[in-house]
Each structure stands twice: as C-alpha cells, then as structure tokens.
Amino acid sequence: xxxxxxxxxxxxxxxxxxxxxxxxxxxxxxxxxxxxxxxxxxxxxxxxxxxxxxxxxxxxxxxxxxxxxxxxxxxxxxxxxxxxxxxxxxxxxxxxxxxxxxxxxxxxxxxxxxxxxxxxxxxxxxxxxxxxxxxxxxxxxxxxxxxxxxxxxxxxxxxxxxxxxxxxxxxxxxxxxxxxxxxxxxxxxxxxxxxxxxxxxxxxxxxxxxxxxxxxxxxxxxxxxxxxxxxxxxxxxxxxxxxxxxxxxxxxxxxxxxxxxxxxxxxxxxxxxxxxxxxxxxxxxxxxxxxxxxxxxxxxxxxxxxxxxxxxxxxxxxxxxxxxxxxxxxxxxxxxxxxxxxxxxxxxxxxxxxxxxxxxxxxxxxxxxxxxxxxxxxxxxxxxxxxxxxxxxxxxxxxxxxxxxxxxxxxxxxxxxxxxxxxxxxxxxxxxxxxxxxxxxxxxxxxxxxxxxxxxxxxxxxxxxxxxxxxxxxxxxx
Numbered sequence: 001x002x003x004x005x006x007x008x009x010x011x012x013x014x015x016x017x018x019x020x021x022x023x024x025x026x027x028x029x030x031x032x033x034x035x036x037x038x039x040x041x042x043x044x045x046x047x048x049x050x051x052x053x054x055x056x057x058x059x060x061x062x063x064x065x066x067x068x069x070x071x072x073x074x075x076x077x078x079x080x081x082x083x084x085x086x087x088x089x090x091x092x093x094x095x096x097x098x099x100x101x102x103x104x105x106x107x108x109x110x111x112x113x114x115x116x117x118x119x120x121x122x123x124x125x126x127x128x129x130x131x132x133x134x135x136x137x138x139x140x141x142x143x144x145x146x147x148x149x150x151x152x153x154x155x156x157x158x159x160x161x162x163x164x165x166x167x168x169x170x171x172x173x174x175x176x177x178x179x180x181x182x183x184x185x186x187x188x189x190x191x192x193x194x195x196x197x198x199x200x201x202x203x204x205x206x207x208x209x210x211x212x213x214x215x216x217x218x219x220x221x222x223x224x225x226x227x228x229x230x231x232x233x234x235x236x237x238x239x240x241x242x243x244x245x246x247x248x249x250x251x252x253x254x255x256x257x258x259x260x261x262x263x264x265x266x267x268x269x270x271x272x273x274x275x276x277x278x279x280x281x282x283x284x285x286x287x288x289x290x291x292x293x294x295x296x297x298x299x300x301x302x303x304x305x306x307x308x309x310x311x312x313x314x315x316x317x318x319x320x321x322x323x324x325x326x327x328x329x330x331x332x333x334x335x336x337x338x339x340x341x342x343x344x345x346x347x348x349x350x351x352x353x354x355x356x357x358x359x360x361x362x363x364x365x366x367x368x369x370x371x372x373x374x375x376x377x378x379x380x381x382x383x384x385x386x387x388x389x390x391x392x393x394x395x396x397x398x399x400x401x402x403x404x405x406x407x408x409x410x411x412x413x414x415x416x417x418x419x420x421x422x423x424x425x426x427x428x429x430x431x432x433x434x435x436x437x438x439x440x441x442x443x444x445x446x447x448x449x450x451x452x453x454x455x456x457x458x459x460x461x462x463x464x465x466x467x468x469x470x471x472x473x474x475x476x477x478x
Contacts (some may be wrong), residue, residue: 014202114167277440
C-alpha cells in the first residue's frame, strides 16, 4: 500500500512502476518539494497501450456485478483515507484544505454514481415492422464498450475530474489510460491505488505520469485508442482534435462564464453566490463567475456589496481552515493573470475596484469595471480570481452580451420573474443555465458540457457512459 509513501510510482497496466527519470511535484504556496513521480517516455506509453489492448478484453468480460463491486470497494477505500486524499489535493494544488475535503467527498460520490449507473446500461427493442416488408423481423439494440479510453486531465480538480474519467470507463467495461496534469499527478495516482486495492483486474487501468509534449501525442494518435476524453484549454483541445484522427472525442474546454443580476433579484443572495463562484479554487474553474451583467437600477447596490464582500475574502495558507483562497497553481500563472489585468487597465481603460495586485503565486481577489465588452479580457477565459461587472439596460442586453464570446459552458441568472428566467433559459447559448444560482453550480450526476469553444459532448457519469459505449443492433428474421 502506497497511501503514506512519499516515493511515488506510476501505474502501468495494474503494476506499480518506477523510472530513473523523475518529475518533481511542488507545493505552489511555497515551492516546497512534496514528492517525485516517474517521468514516462514514449516507450512507456506504447507499453501502456499494448497492455490496454489486453485489458479491454478483460474489462469487456467483467460482469456488471463485478464492475459494481470494484467501484464500490474503491469508494470505500477513498472514504477510509479521506484525510490523506484531501491533504494531498491541498498540497499539490491550489485548493484550501476545506475545498480539498469537498473535492474528495465529490470524487467518492462520482465513483458511487458510476457503480449505480453500471446497472443501468440498457438497450431497447425496435419495431422493425415499421417498414413494409419487415413484418417478420424482431430485434433490439444493446450498449457495448468501445475499447480503450485515453483520458487527459487538468490540475484544478486533480481527483474528481480523474474520477469522472475512470469511474464511467470501468462501469461501462472499457480499459483506460490516464495522463494526469504534470503539476498535480499524485491525486490521480492515489485514485489509481484505490482501484488496485479494490481488486480491479490488471491491465484495465494505467495512470502514466510525464510531460504531455513527450507522451501525449503517442497516446492520442495511436490507432488502438478508441476515444479521447480531454478536460483543459481550448487551444490544446483544438490541437488534440487535429491530431487524434478517427476517434470519439469528448472535450470540456473551459469558458468565460456570465451571471446576470436583474433588478428584481435577491441582491444579498446574488452577491453571496457570485463571490463564492468567482473566487473558489482561486478562480481556476471552468464554470467560475467571470462576467457579471447587472441591471442599472441595482448596479450600484450590487457592486458596492460585491466589492465589500470581495475585500473580506481571506487569502493565505491553504492548510489554515480560516483561509478562503490560496495561491494559483504556479507563480507563472499569477504573473499571467497580472499581465492580463495590467494590459486591460493600461490600454482599455479598465478600472480596478479592488485587488489587482500579485504576491508571488498569489493574486488578490479582483473586481474590474469600465470594461469594453469587446476587449480581450472580456473575451477570453482568465482562469484566475478576476471578475468584471457590467451595467445593462435590461435582460435582452444582458443575454446579448453574455452570448458575445466564443464560449458557452454555463451561465447563471438571478431573478424572481419567471418569464425572465425562461427567456434566459431559451436564449442563453450555454450548455447549462442556473436560475437563482451562478454559473458555478454543478452536481456530478447532471449532463455537463457546453457549446462553441467550450467543448464537444457531455460529462456527468450517466452521460459519459453514453459517450464510452456504442449501440449494437441485433435483428432476427423469423
């Protein structure tokens, strides 16, 4: 058992493997070395794929009750070591210890939902006699696993987003190879450990640690890979799509999420929700609140309260339970956010209402006003603790400006007018619309994905399983 071992190995086809070359894993808070993981090369990935070619046959032959039992035992293991999982998330990533605990709880739920959904992978009968001449035919379809899944996961939810790949893959009888984020690989290895301890047969699961530039292309372009499931940035997603070839693609590529505040909204609730949705996980969240459109009659009230509450967000030590917000994942990311804001202030006339400064890997919770909707900062995903506020005349202007970006993951609207709520649901070009909630709301059982540059397909356990299976038609001529 590796759970307390600081010398990490990677999982290759169910076997723990060491490599001479290592990747250092640092705590972004103080750049302290936490541990090392193997630095895999092309040959390691090729071996993982070859092993998965055998693993897909083993996975396909597992009965549904065997898959359910493995998934539930893995969840049990995670519950047993909940504290260890949370501590690692808070060490290698940006989340505070409280946020990390929440992620572990959600990841356990994701695995348990996967176990539940394994028993619901069903087909249905087909009335072949709907076509003249087919009166003597009967048949049905059923779902079968597609084979080998390549999963590439990001740093911002280093456990739960990996669970959203592994859980459905095992539930649906596939083999899976995970390439976790280089900055946060240990959480993924701990999840792999849960499946090893749960008795998952060898060769079904690999978690290969290494540089994406060295092993990523080998994984996504290999002809034995049947599906690429990627969560990350838009540019990387476009690159993967060009290289992958004739494979299924599932991609969640981020957003520039809006929340609309109408004059009839509960302003206190809207402020609370927007502060939480903007600065949770240091704003490194694809559905985090980035743009807020406020009807003019309540603009000043909302902005005054929002700025005041933003000033009370406590930035500090991730391990301190009193801390609300830790550092970004690396100092270079804080510098990137700093440069985006400074450029907007200098060249676009943006006003900083609070924040707007950096301290190492930390960037202060920031609120910006006087932002031109077409400005670069209003069009791109900042992926940091920066929010823009915009006055609007009415809901129509708010919807129009919300839609005026190349993203469409989730949006929120606060209103007590049911007609306005349904108008927003109808006209917002987003994969999800949260009424009297911000864009930053998700449960692990709902379909999750977006339009435009926000991705292809839907995640959420049931919906991921649909992506990871194909229907097979069976017809009998009587």
